[in-house]
Amino acid sequence: MSISEQPIAMDAQSLVSEAYALLLKCCSESGADPVILAEMRRVLNKVEADENPSVSATMLPLVACAAVGGDLRDALPVGAAFQALTISSKLLDDVVDGDVQRVGAPDAVPRAINTAMAFWGTALLALWRLPGPVYLEVAPSFDRGVVCVAGAQQREFALYDRESLDVALETAIQKLGWGFQIAAWSGARCGTSERRVIEAIGEWGLCCGVIIQLLDDTEGFWEAGAGGDLALAGSQRKLPVLYALAVATPEERARLEDLLDNVNEDAGAEGAARQLMADIGASDYMLAEIANYRRRARRALDAVDLDPNRRAMLDGWLAALQPALLGDCDG
Numbered sequence: 001m002s003i004s005e006q007p008i009a010m011d012a013q014s015l016v017s018e019a020y021a022l023l024l025k026c027c028s029e030s031g032a033d034p035v036i037l038a039e040m041r042r043v044l045n046k047v048e049a050d051e052n053p054s055v056s057a058t059m060l061p062l063v064a065c066a067a068v069g070g071d072l073r074d075a076l077p078v079g080a081a082f083q084a085l086t087i088s089s090k091l092l093d094d095v096v097d098g099d100v101q102r103v104g105a106p107d108a109v110p111r112a113i114n115t116a117m118a119f120w121g122t123a124l125l126a127l128w129r130l131p132g133p134v135y136l137e138v139a140p141s142f143d144r145g146v147v148c149v150a151g152a153q154q155r156e157f158a159l160y161d162r163e164s165l166d167v168a169l170e171t172a173i174q175k176l177g178w179g180f181q182i183a184a185w186s187g188a189r190c191g192t193s194e195r196r197v198i199e200a201i202g203e204w205g206l207c208c209g210v211i212i213q214l215l216d217d218t219e220g221f222w223e224a225g226a227g228g229d230l231a232l233a234g235s236q237r238k239l240p241v242l243y244a245l246a247v248a249t250p251e252e253r254a255r256l257e258d259l260l261d262n263v264n265e266d267a268g269a270e271g272a273a274r275q276l277m278a279d280i281g282a283s284d285y286m287l288a289e290i291a292n293y294r295r296r297a298r299r300a301l302d303a304v305d306l307d308p309n310r311r312a313m314l315d316g317w318l319a320a321l322q323p324a325l326l327g328d329c330d331g
Contacts, residue, residue, distance in 0.1 A: 012053040019080040026125035061187025070191020077129040086124035091116035180209030182192040207297035240282035
């Protein structure tokens with residue numbers, strides 16, 4: 001299949017704003033209480049103010065749609081729904097992690113949960129805006145994705161083996177990879193019915209999600225003063241920690257375990273633990289995994305015949321996530 005070249009006009013900020021307006025419209029038309037509508041508007045305003053629209057979660061389905069020859073706006077309901085589910089997940093994560101309780105008012109937890117549920121329901125309402133045949137394929141995919149991601153989140157709390165590096169990586173794939181796969185797949189489905197192309201875009205999306213998770217683990221982990229990330233027990237430990245513990249010599253492991261157990265009490269333990277993990281090769285491991293998934297994303301797109309200008313939209317979206325680090329691990 002060859003997708004003919006067409007002019008591509010994309011104003012990311014306007015498209016993101018349009019998607020957010022669609023979410024508020026869907027919520028309002030559903031008869032939502034003005035209080036929850038106002039809270040959703042507040043959250044969306046904050047997200048929009050803080051994010052780079054070019055790499056917003058909203059844009060992923062849109063660029064996927066355009067890459068296969070569709071019109072960006074054909075996937076706007078999918079972009080709105082994906083962003084709504086992303087926000088819902090983040091709100092619930094903040095409750096689980098205790099962030100809401102630490103900085104919020106006494107009613108912050110129920111308010112966050114209620115708002116998360118409103119975003120989840122509004123995501124489903126946004127998908128109703130799709131044409132019937134597309135909706136019948138996309139909506140069940142979103143539902144399955146929510147169930148799978150929830151299972152991956154629960155899996156983290158059920159695992160306690162500190163050496164389960166492969167399991168931790170698989171969980172990372174399920175947490176973000178599957179969600180991004182469905183978003184990209186659905187966006188592509190809005191632009192074409194060519195199954196081979198849709199599946200390739202979905203595979204590309206999965207790789208994007210995993211890369212984002214790996215970048216998050218890498219950047220958050222190596223920031224000074226983040227000793228709490230080092231001290232997390234069981235499978236809640238970040239991938240760099242799990243890798244270091246898995247490949248360390250018995251002596252290195254004992255030393256690292258001691259440092260990890262004391263990062264919150266010993267001012268020098270955090271820096272020493274980070275240096276020891278770097279010496280063991282944790283940084284190299286993370287960069288190698290990011291490079292692996294970036295190559296896999298490229299191979300997925302190489303397998304189909306996309307117009308180069310349209311494929312560049314996908315490459316650009318991924319590269320813009322973290323150009324400096326991705327450049328370091330380009331492979």
